[in-house]
């Protein structure tokens with residue numbers, strides 16, 4: 001991986017010092033940042049012509065594809081298999097949740113946790129920042145974490161408790177978590193655009209965005225701005241997915257729920273942000289409270305069977321419910337909870353669109 005990172009952006013065909021400076025002014029300083037950019041984004045933010053922007057992204061992607069860091073447009077199943085073999089899974093410290101995830105949170109993918117306020121999304125994020133630091137042999141990713149905090153809910157004290165609970169050295173765990181506090185949607189867009197350098201310099205193996213939608217949801221109100229908001233979220237999601245693939249890292253995003261008036265039975269909530277977030281997340285897990293426990297439901301996955309399972313949040317982080325306590329279900333069976341949540345999530349394209357458009361009018365979590 002390192003050779004691709006060592007290629008100077010100015011070595012790409014068509015990039016002179018002026019273009020290089022322009023790219024850097026927009027936070028794009030590595031080939032990887034450029035390869036993960038979208039043409040529109042470069043045109044809008046850097047005043048490049050559409051042709052130049054297109055060529056730049058194309059050349060950066062070509063270089064990465066030639067060197068095997070990015071999937072080629074046409075690859076053999078064997079190549080895909082080799083690539084997937086490099087994929088790592090990060091434990092959640094809960095056997096139940098690891099079971100639901102077929103081993104843990106995957107690298108090369110974006111995993112989305114959505115649920116109501118207090119359902120445990122931020123707790124899982126804290127937990128994973130600690131777990132990711134374990135060596136690969138112990139179920140971690142052997143690397144550091146980048147926590148992009150848009151709701152000001154990151155708490156180092158929680159990290160300390162969780163690290164202590166797992167017998168890890170608190171100071172070192174804390175110093176390996178890089179926290180970016182984000183206060184507005186353009187700041188979030190900027191950090192996501194310029195993430196390549198941060199990831200490399202800080203040996204990041206896990207990126208967290210908690211939450212993906214709160215700032216955009218608060219800033220883009222009203223019907224007229226909804227499509228602009230969706231476009232911006234789309235660029236962020238696209239970028240996160242690319243980064244996960246290129247660096248072989250895990251990306252976790254959290255999402256809020258919106259009331260879903262078209263659901264007549266089951267759980268009347270679904271993920272906010274409409275199709276844009278759902279389609280770009282490789283895995284979507286719905287969280288909800290279940291008495292003292294939390295229920296996690298696999299809503300969408302290209303390879304996991306649908307199912308649900310229970311876990312608990314304790315001082316030491318995420319773990320399994322005590323034996324005999326609560327209604328524990330096997331992670332691999334389709335239960336009614338899973339299917340009702342799924343039907344709320346997978347409404348027909350027509351109703352989905354209608355409810356996306358009316359989202360700003362409905363309640364948020």
Ligand code: ADP
Nearest residue numbers: 115116117118119120121122123124313314315
């Ligand atoms: P959200 O889904 O809104 O991000 P959180 O992940 O912040 O929700 O979950 C908050 C919940 O986590 C609290 O209501 C509490 O039940 C639980 N929790 C937080 N800290 C602790 C702790 N130290 N010990 C046990 N449970 C905790």
Ligand code: MG
Nearest residue numbers: 121122151153
């Ligand atoms: Mg939260």
